[in-house]
Amino acid sequence: MSKALNKMGTAAAAEQPQKKPAARPAAVRPVAQGGGQPAGQAPGRPAAPKKPLLDSVALPQGVRDLSVEDLSRLAEEIRALIIDTVSHTGGHLAPGLGVVELTLALYNVFDPQNDRFVWDVGHQAYAHKILTGRRSRFATLRRHGGLSGFPRPEESPLYDHFGVGHSSTSISAALGMAVARDLSGGRNKVLAVIGDGSMTAGLAYEGLNQAGGMERDLIVVLNDNEMSISKNVGALSSFLSRNLSTPWMMRLKKDVEQRLRTFGRIGEELAALARRGEDSFKHFFTPGTLFQSFGFNYLGPIDGHDLREMISVFEQVKELSGPTLVHVLTKKGKGYEPAESNPSYFHGVGCFEPETGKAVKFAGCSLPSYTEVFGRALCELAAREKRIVAITAAMPEGTGLSRFADEFPDRFVDVGICEQHAVTFAAGLAKEGYRPVVAIYSTFLQRSYDQIVHDVCLQNLPVTLCLDRGGLVGEDGATHHGVFDLSYLRHVPNMVVMAPKDEAELRDMLATALAHEGPVAVRYPRGVGVGADISGPMRVLPLGKGELLRDGEDFADACILAAGSRVHPSLEAAEELEQAAGKKVAVFNARFVKPLDEEAILALAARFPKILTVEENALAGGFGSAVLELLADKGDLSSVRVKRLGLPDHFVEHGTQKELRAETGLDKNGIRAALEELLQA
Template identity: 75%
Template sequence: MAHTEDLAPLLPNISAPDQVRELSIGELEQLAGEVRQLMIDTVSKSGGHLAPGLGVVELTLALLKVFDPSNDRLVWDVGHQAYAYKILTGRRDRFSTLRTLGGLSGFPRPEESPEYDHFGVGHSSTSISAALGMATARDLAGEDRKVLAVIGDGSMTAGLAYEGLNQAGGMERDLIVVLNDNEMSIAPNVGALSSFLSRNLSKPWLMRLKKDFENRLRSMGRIGEELATYARRGEDTFKTFFTPGMLFQSFGFTYVGPVDGHDIRGLVDVLKQVRNTSGPILLHTMTKKGKGYEPAETNPTYFHGVGCFEPETGEAVKFSGCSLPSYTEVFGHTLCELAECDEKITAITAAMPEGTGLARFAEQFQHRFVDVGICEQHAVTFAAGMAKQGMKPVVAIYSTFLQRSYDQIVHDVCLQNLPVVFCLDRGGLVGEDGATHHGAFDLSYLRHIPGITVMAPRDEGELRNMVATALSLNKPVAVRYPRGVGVGAECTGEPVILTEGEGEMLREGEGALVIALGSRVHPSRVAAEEVAAEGGPDAAVFNARFVKPLPEKQLRELAERFDHWLVVEENAMAGGFGSAVAEFLADTGLGAKVRLRRLGLPDRFIEHGKQKELRAQVGLDKDGIKRAVKELAEG
């Protein structure tokens, strides 16, 4: 038998999934190694979600061996798992452009591949509901195709997944849910027995035999009905004792598994059986996150979403230059400092303790930290319950994910005026993760809620002050801050409690005024200084700090001094900070005195790329602000 390194590579000849179906099991096993190597090489340069994708290479190959994605529908949950799928569905030659401006998205995207990316994803737990919708549409149209949802065990912590399961089981439509489980602890002997049960209890002939046997029993009248019930209970009890299947069977699914998610031959056999079985089916596969790459297997959390690294060692690439702490790190450090002096401070996150900077808090204040899983709605109402009993909960969630709990923010927190602090990481453009992850709408969806205070810091030092201020206000408060490092502001000493609804003048000037918020304050000041140095207008720069309440007293005074205003924010202009200023001018009658221009995110979804590239694209970098200042003065 030839060694793998002696075999001719297969991947260069794979340009469509129908070519995968023609390969033997041995060739699929060889192809799995080649796909993994391409993923490692590419992500080491572009960054991305490596460990999840490495864990499903064999599963992806088995799915493409048995199903036809040009006709069948595959819905990937979140999309972290879909890198191998992208490579094998006609995008291998472009895979090197992953997560770059104009290149491939890091997530399934129908605009990128209409034939093979059947549903756009980026947030978790949507796959079952979407797939059920597709299956229902298929049946209504009389079409012949299989519909599959591929969901990770992390996504199964969210309520939406169970809402989909509940509806799917009740409708009894043909639907296949593949649960990729890379964390549940199942002992080898139990796994072996479960695999045996799956191979045998899912065979079509045996399932038909069981159905015929049940029908014969039920034809015997009441006694037959009772015997059929006992037989079913006996099988369910046996399977439940050795597998987690009863949970899914209670939703009306035929449970198959757990099976080894890295055994291509076994996966292909089971998938063929599943394909020929009707009704809702859940296939439970066991995989190893980071499979095939030792650094990712050893540290799957780090390699879940990783930056550039050395592929030979897995060590992060060291970039020269910036050594400043990130806003996330400053937030985490500040919260720990404050919690040392106040035992009522608690921290809550939704499956992202590292990403939100709460890992240190979790270690230092173990009993005051709660990770609720991918359950943002629950996180907010859970925090409301804690606040109702006198605690000071801080909910740290990415801006884009907090959108999922809008109703809970309104009804469970703000309507009751409960002192819950929302710390929104990744406010604004986040970069390579793209449209699904940009924090583009938080100012818009928060500022119109009665009773909430909304702040955005100009630098990391002001973030410290705002976290302390938020905890002192005893009311609902949101603090939003960007992804990445700050500007080098001082981050030591006691945080300062800010006056609610009061901004600060950062640069004096004449005629033109730039009112900036959050991450756009520093580039606005630099832009104004450069424009003045180049002989242009000498614009003043005001750091608003507060979106709600607006610094109205100061804005009235500024309207007496400046008749040309430029408002700069990194949020959707529709309903954002600039809208709040425009409303203020209109409502107070000051609009007749002030010529206002707004600068922010346009009314479209912004694609993926580096933050610097995207800000330049929409005119929110220093140069874009300079152009706007010059145009404002000229107008």
């Protein structure tokens, strides 16, 4: 199965001036329309420009009435709009371009309003958004207050039938919808559109297994974007699979089996022999046996850019009953040469020049990202320690492990989109004396919670969890913010939880984690650090000890206890407040969310009458809660007033990190405002 990037760790999409959708960029290959002079046109006279179909067709219903030629024109227009928009907003370009024809074929045959569509992950649903009433707002894609980069029922209750963002959920969700339809006496179709990368996850197979066993009317469209699954692609395999699964052939096979059974035991044996013969014959030419073993009728593989063929197959599928899987071959980045040549880069991309595909360079920051610092530091440590093994879940580039994979290929493992497996696999390595480092985005590590508790922490194994994108991640929004990890990790016994204030401290924390004889989580944010010096050697930090960064005997007004990415903004807020109002505020870098530096925090609570805790994590159960628990159990809450600053008890929408931190009060200005409110209380 493919290890294609079906997750969304995108590059930052910087704010750029909006512009109206332009003509098709030069790098977009036009869909062939056929040659020759149009009938009735005078030789040499240029053809009158055709009105764009996006402007003249009532969508999405109008897709059903278009000819294949007009659908090809519409595909070209949609592709140009996606390229132009994503070049300004950033986003998941290659997946969206690869399914334009597939989306049109589906909506030509099925009813996107009454039939139910679940787009797995959802980063492949840009064409779906354009076709379902959001074309006029498409320029706001992933902008603060604009369209989400993923399907969201709140955004379009009529057409976004299920909220998505993480991979491999579509089959299970679609099966639930199919059962609900049957219980309600409905007759609509339910479709799950899932990529081959998402098929690496166990959840997809759990859904397949249940769906095949229940024999419900369910359609799974497997979007295989040329990464794996099938090498046996050609006219014969496509012909065999389609024609052995037509409704009349299905009825014929059923009738023959019933007639053979009338001959008793001999007939039963003949029927079984016929089934085995068909399976062997099809398996020789097609990859369908795997899905047939789950109880699915299998059709494919078919060309996912051949509208005529797809429409024919989907019309056929529409008449079938029971679970059916349609295997569609597409090309990531289809129609845009830069994305076709480098689909991994254009899977999730920042702003770029549509004519060339080159990234737009912005003046200013040239600092390395936390991800890059982590990757380099791990390589440095691995060169000295042969027991280090790096593990990722289909995100070697996104987690900074590409360099490690090149330098230490025998000690690098990409497990695919299998976070649960990644953690338990790491536990097995640790049990045998190795030092596994599991690099996963914070939001995706949520999927392996039971494995963290049961397989790692219960056995107190030295597994290092490196949580990239801890905190607010920006334009990918609510499905991708890593804002719960401090809460869901700190209460697990044996777990050590660290959050660095800068890139130098990240290096030290990585060295500290690998020196510790037990499970450790290091969480760090998306983006660049503050420019700390990372040229020196890494050092092992004393376990559970923070550092007082700003203090003085005359400091008597308040103290900020800050964790991770909010330490430096807290320093800036404290300094500004002193300059503006003469208030004396100390700042303490916690470093460890677990174990807390109890001695230091209790001493600060005894010195300062007011304490502000600051974290880029959900307030519920986070760092501030840990401080309050400590003061309640071992301190004197009657002598100190504590205010917690963090993320509220609701999901934060999409926007730039700067916008979202300002909105939630976690930037310098928000921290200062919280300080002023605390001091006035």
